[in-house]
Amino acid sequence: MMKIEITSMKKSIILLLLMSCFSCSSPSSNIDNNVDSNSHAQTQASLYQEIGGKPALDNIIDNLINIIGQDDVVFAHFAQSNVTRFKDELTIFLCHLADGPCQYQGDSMEDIHQGMYITKNEFNHFVELFIEAMDASGISYPIQNQLLARLAPLRRTIIKM
Numbered sequence: 001m002m003k004i005e006i007t008s009m010k011k012s013i014i015l016l017l018l019m020s021c022f023s024c025s026s027p028s029s030n031i032d033n034n035v036d037s038n039s040h041a042q043t044q045a046s047l048y049q050e051i052g053g054k055p056a057l058d059n060i061i062d063n064l065i066n067i068i069g070q071d072d073v074v075f076a077h078f079a080q081s082n083v084t085r086f087k088d089e090l091t092i093f094l095c096h097l098a099d100g101p102c103q104y105q106g107d108s109m110e111d112i113h114q115g116m117y118i119t120k121n122e123f124n125h126f127v128e129l130f131i132e133a134m135d136a137s138g139i140s141y142p143i144q145n146q147l148l149a150r151l152a153p154l155r156r157t158i159i160k161m
């Protein structure tokens with residue numbers, strides 16, 4: 001019973017994020033006294049730190065790639081892709097997006113996905129797979145939602161059909 005309530009609540013939040021392409025400035029609300037050695041007098045944890053840093057992000061992306069590999073809806077898009085490159089670029093992109101110590105200097109999401117003719121359904125499904133990957137990595141729902149909120153504005157640049 002409890003699991004059903006949590007699942008449906010999570011689905012509502014995800015739907016809300018997917019339906020609205022608002023520009024989010026991603027609040028990081030938790031105060032963390034563990035100062036990142038690369039930052040100057042930082043008192044607030046970045047989303048990257050809250051996710052669990054590089055080990056957690058690597059784990060999420062490994063899970064995502066495994067899940068995509070067994071998925072009937074989006075796998076066809078990835079069938080000819082260079083998985084190593086996808087993994088490396090996605091890692092840097094998400095690290096940057098979560099205010100981690102990375103600078104994504106690749107092409108824009110619009111340029112990369114142009115010509116793939118990604119549908120709304122495929123995009124929404126990809127987000128569900130991403131959530132599965134975060135679940136499997138043990139990322140808490142509040143942290144998942146913060147990362148999803150930063151991905152939501154990309155929706156309109158990636159969907160072309």
Ligand code: HEM
Nearest residue numbers: 074077078081082086089090093106112122123126151154
């Ligand atoms: C918020 C959602 C998404 C993000 C943040 C994202 C991000 C990225 C990044 C960073 C890359 C690597 C680019 C490079 O190689 O330089 C990439 C590649 C790719 N993306 Fe996405 N993507 C998203 C959604 C999707 C969706 C929904 C699909 C298809 C259903 C998709 C299909 C692909 C494919 C096939 C490639 C590999 C292109 C190649 O062969 O090199 N992406 N994406």
